[in-house]
Amino acid sequence: MIIIASTIKDIAALCGVSEGTVDRALNNRSGISEKTKSRILQAARELDYHPNHLARSLAKGSTYTIGVVCINLSNNFFSLLIEAIEAIAKENGYFINLILTHNDPVREMEGIRYLAGRKVDGLIIFPVGMGKEYEKELKKLNVPIVTVYNRISSDFIHVDVDGRQIMRNAVSYIVQKGYSRVIYMDVGIQNLRRQGINIYSMEERRNGYLEGIKDEMMKEIVLEDFDKDRIIQLVESEKHGKAAVLCSYDVLAIKVLNLFRERGIKVPDQAGIMGFDNIDILKTISPRIQSVDCGIRNLGRKAFSILLRQINKDRNVHDCVIGYSFTEGETL
Amino acid sequence: MIIIASTIKDIAALCGVSEGTVDRALNNRSGISEKTKSRILQAARELDYHPNHLARSLAKGSTYTIGVVCINLSNNFFSLLIEAIEAIAKENGYFINLILTHNDPVREMEGIRYLAGRKVDGLIIFPVGMGKEYEKELKKLNVPIVTVYNRISSDFIHVDVDGRQIMRNAVSYIVQKGYSRVIYMDVGIQNLRRQGINIYSMEERRNGYLEGIKDEMMKEIVLEDFDKDRIIQLVESEKHGKAAVLCSYDVLAIKVLNLFRERGIKVPDQAGIMGFDNIDILKTISPRIQSVDCGIRNLGRKAFSILLRQINKDRNVHDCVIGYSFTEGETL
């Protein structure tokens, strides 16, 4: 048995009315008698009618779908943020169409083109591309855009925590806990930087660290590789005080914690560790790693609501800085 | 300046040809002279033409998009599998449209309806619904479907590892390592079971454990709560031998590891731990937790390729069991 999806036309034929009338019934618009309306709805049920969103969107010019262009899902921060965006979008009757870029600007632009071609009402982008050409392309799409995580430029509304300020404060926070040295760890972005990929977020965080170090008049040390011996050597050379490792993201902090355990360095007695993002898995790891909570749900809500205001032609939208908090941790 | 997306009509007008001819040029179909073709392509570039996929799909009846209906993204196993599906889909010129169900069958059916209304060419579902009504609804959609993770019934093609067999073998594997007791840990499904939600995968795993226990003529112990004292008591009561905790998923294994560390139980000297899924984060945790690798990439590829064969009207498709391997671990 072949099932052919029924259409408005089928219902109209069955009820002996026009397509327009069926539309009035189905979308409860005015100008229809209760009697014909219920007759039509009944017929729709019998025929197991379900609307074709393609046709509807084509006719209406809007899809009630927003495109989300994300880097990957392995990163727990990203997947949680997408869950948050999905949830708030759903509350507002929107669906999301997800594209992954895997840090490839070409893939990214392809994906964005696809979404634009599918006429999404707006885009939330975790950008990996950058530059004048890139911006021009995006603007030509003429679709409302909100960026998160990485910023493109001031021409695009950006919603995020202020990673720079947070890291700057983190340095002071660590110093106040009595540490005499703060080592910054920032692994895996050299390659991306070399390829001209947008690493705004990571650079902000590192610059914040550098500013914090200046504030405290300390000596800066930035590690761009996970060089175990180097880390240990740095920590152990801190004879008259104690060193802490400030990591640009939590996974690094976990690795440092394991390294210290491996080498018999007691945390936080002999050295401190602090991460960033407060990813889920930290809950299951002991000792509880000190981290920064970026209020992912809030971030997702804000990003969506600002996008929605753009979609609804609100001209008065601006960047939004999300609040954060230092978590309670046992590693500082 | 308002930018209006250009259409085939615009190109046709600019070139003084018909829309049909423009279509021939754009989709390099036969029946057009090189000269007009290049003229049209040139015009398309000038007008910055990009196809409207909604219209195209409506006309062609296919979208080159597959719907993925997943439970959530917090679970690393799910997010990795989705990454794998996305990658292979992309290789084949397909995009994915993602819906999250959060273990809610109502949300799930809404999402599936939406995807069907958007005329996706096929669906990959991590089902949470079950039952005759549910199956009937799905069948009525008349869309190719592949299920992963949970099975619905033999009426739907299913692709996954054989969790039952794996767990059964895991018991023997543990016993061969010299353990005298295997405790099974399976937290968080009681609620779902009570609500009538599909937990096929988790039940298969547990049943496999029970079978393994029978094979080995041991005593079964299934823990459905993370009761720290109970776990410790069970482990410590194993005086003449050693107990291992077999966990239905890795996050539990991490928690058990932490518990043991907290209570001073040496792993694997005094007790063993084994997880399931081999999620990413295990790489960063030491000691390396013994787990089961389900070849997620392979699973994603197979699920997609079987779906694709269904889309292409291949009648000869069957369930597929994915190979697995026990990882190298330091906790057994």
Added chain:
DNA sequence: TTGAAAGCGGTACCAT
């Protein structure tokens, strides 16, 4: 090789 026109399934406006 090219043009004309009839769809695809809804929506929306103008008559009646």
Added chain:
DNA sequence: ATGGTACCGCTTTCAA
């Protein structure tokens, strides 16, 4: 309250 119809943008078939 209802019918009729011209779109939305692209594809496809039949004539020319």
